[in-house]
Amino acid sequence: MSATDSDASPPSAYHLVLQLDQQFDDLLDTIEVAVSLYEQQCPPTWVFHQTAPSRHWLREALFDMWHQQDQDGRETRNYIAIVAADDELLNAIDAVNRSKTRFSELLKHIKQTYPQAFNDAKHRLAQRHPHVDAVLRRSGLARLHLKQSWRQLPIAEAPVSRVRFAWYSSGRSIKRLTVQEAEHKLLQLDTDAAHVRIQLRKLASLPSGEILAQVQTQAPLMRANLFYTEPLADGHTRRALNAAMPIFVPANHQRLPHINLPALHPPTTRTRARRRDEKLEDEVFLASLRIYRYR
Template sequence: MSSPPSATDRPTYRLLAELEAAFDALIARTEALLAAFERAPCEAWAFDASTADAAWLRRALLDFWYQDGQDGRATNSHVGLVAADEALLAHVAEVNVAKAEFAARLAQIREQHPPLIAEAKAVLPFRHPELHTHLRGSGLARLHLKQCWRAIPVAEAPVARVRLAWYTSGRSIKRLSVREAERKLLALDSDAPHVRIQLRRLAGIPDGEPLAQVQAQAPLMRANLFYCEPLEDGRTRRAMNVALPLFLPAPRGRLPDCNQPPAAPPTQRTRARRSDERLEETPFLPSLRVYRYRSA
């Protein structure tokens, strides 16, 4: 019989217990959503599968695992459309609430006791043996926390048509000071010739000049939704990224008109470069993907 946690261990024990409860709620509500879909199947379409049935939806909504060798920053994508009635949409809303609660508990742990994250990844799958058994021999390695808490996309009103397209021009831009860039370069290898060249280049600009570190984002599928009627705020369309099946309000249980996007993203940039692009075309510090801003 294990001894009760000590006074110093109690806060950590509480954090893990709250996370476990949030994970249990997430699984239970996802299972309820899947059961509702199976009881009353509605029209569905899958981009990456020949049949959009209950088995496909289960794989998509319970894909909480890293593949062996998967980049830790990458997430699996399951693009599809589901024509949902009010009852099914209510289940989706409950799942998304559970996902938000799970994300909140994770954020609390990261802030108060970061080492607990590794323990959570090891412990949580074993709370649901029916989920964990398929890990054996299937190339699945460990729990992918982001794939647990990312929300299921939902359209807020009935849609007349959906146009899916690859989006390949996404990028994140982080501002850096000259001193921050210098520290990052020195952390690489200050004796390397290419680093010394970049350090000299950096020394030639004002200390107060802001720089931009650019990270290209992986291609993703974007859905352009065209509503049947204007929304209260006057909007008639919306664009949203869809890494999970998109649930569409459909009182008649039918999917709207939808295109078939290419099987793979284009290999080259498809959007024209904006005329008001604020960054220079070539990187100022190539080793860090750092650019200068264009002069006014």
């Protein structure tokens, strides 16, 4: 008697990595379909601070999945653009997004289930990339940038009349920590180092019930406000989103929406007023962990 689905053994690490190879190949194939269609159509396109973008700029953007030398793994390169796409191109871009989702979900599953196979899987994927030979010749090392491989391409759900870009350079994430959690994080560092021992002593002087804040300053990013030609079914007339990747909007009589021209670089000083509820001390308390006390 054949085994039921519930009796079947979970896939091994080897089989999951083989599936990942196939998912990555599928992703590359769907990108190739989309960029080839774009290059055939040459639809109306606006690229940030480029008066005449090359015919192949989208190919370069979507196939950019490599770490550059000395690049912070948390950082990704931006490709800020607007493309007025017809239904065929929108469907091709949607297929890319769906393929990216399947790829990222399987990769995360491998990382959670077989963490020892994760690094091997990344190395295998790099060898399957179409530009691997050029990368190896240029840098001697091919390292796939996973965040750049699975990030989605924004698609506007309705025609857009105008797009307003603006730099957002004051972002930060704040995570609340107990004294015990902060101590645990410090103990993961080199406790023989003098600066770590000093911070452990500072932490020991606090009441055990005090709550601390770990602050991560976010890199400047471009935000886009899309204004629809007509209200959506839910009544919304605009949508705000991060603009790290090209935004595809439905072609409106083969024209681009009106687009403002933001500054080439983000502002160097804070442009937003400080939040009234900002209650962190100005001086960092535990510098190694970017931990602050509340006032």
